[in-house]
Amino acid sequence: MSKRTISRRPGSSVLRQRAAVVAAGFGLSAALGAGVALAADSAQGPLPAVSAASVQAQADAQAKAAASAKQAAAKAEAAAVKAKQAAAKKAASWIxxxxxxxLSAGYNQGGSMWSTGKHSGQDFAVPIGTNVMAVHGGTVVKTGGNGAGDGPAYGNAVVIKHANGTYxxxxHLSRIDVHVGQSVSTGQHIARSGNTGNSSGPHLHFEIRTTPNYGSAVNPVAFMHSKGVKV
Structure with missing residues (x-):
């Protein structure tokens, strides 16, 4: 029987030793890398546990917040629409x-106080300095003493033209606070009541006319009633 020949060359033994060292080095590096990763994960701490119930609670809270925001937006929109409608109604209304x-002297009432013998408007008995307002939106066409051109009996006066062709x-104003050409809205302050001109006491003389001038007056109470104003 033949015997195997065992190589005793020095070089082969050295190579085997080097290979073993390299393999050991790779193993050590891998172990160190795993340790570093584990240390990093440990430093960050474990993620908190989230139960299905808490997730549902979060979802419910967010849905509730969204619904509240939607309701608030709808409420704000409704308020804006209501304000717009109120403004439109005010613009269209008479006051x-x-x-x-x-009420004192009425329309077409006879008496010696008026040069024609007939009263051309409706008198509102109020203290001097009372706020006088535009009964409807329009444009100021006449102002001033001497009845704004209609005669000294009226004292200080204002005439406003309205879109429907009436004035x-x-x-008898104590003060005028608007000027010719000025646009005014329903309810806007235009003057202070007084006792100027041919007046028997503090009051506002009010007329509705078909022109801006004296002599074209109609019954103001009947006209205002037609506009829904219960004078």
Whole structure:
């Protein structure tokens, strides 16, 4: 029987030793890398556990917040629409020229106080300095003493032209706070009541006219009633 020949060359033994060292080195590096990764994960700490119930609670809270925001937006939009409608209604409406008044001399009433023998408007008995308002939106076409050109009996006066072709006149004023060409809205302050001109006492003389001038007056109470104003 033949015997195997065992190589005793020095070089082969050295190579085997080097290979073993390299393999050991790779193993050590891998172990160190795993340790570093484990240390990093440990430093960050474990993620908190989230239960299905808490996730549902979060979803419910977010849905509730979204619904509340939607309701708030809808409410704001409704308020804006309501305000717009109110503004449109005010622009289209007619009002009394003063508040907290008593009616005194009426339209077409006879008496020696008027040069024609007939009263051309409706008097509102109010204290001097009472706020006088535009009964409807329009444009100021006449202002000033001498009845704004209609005669000294009216004292200080204002005439406003309205879009429907009618005119409103305010007389015996103590102060005028608008000017010719100015646009005014329903309820806007235009003057202060007084006792100027041919006046028997503090009051506002109010007319509705078909022109801006004296002699074209119609019954102001009947006209205002037709506009929904209960004078």
């Amino acid at each position: 009394d020229p003063v508040t907290h008044y008593q 409103s006149q305010y007389a």
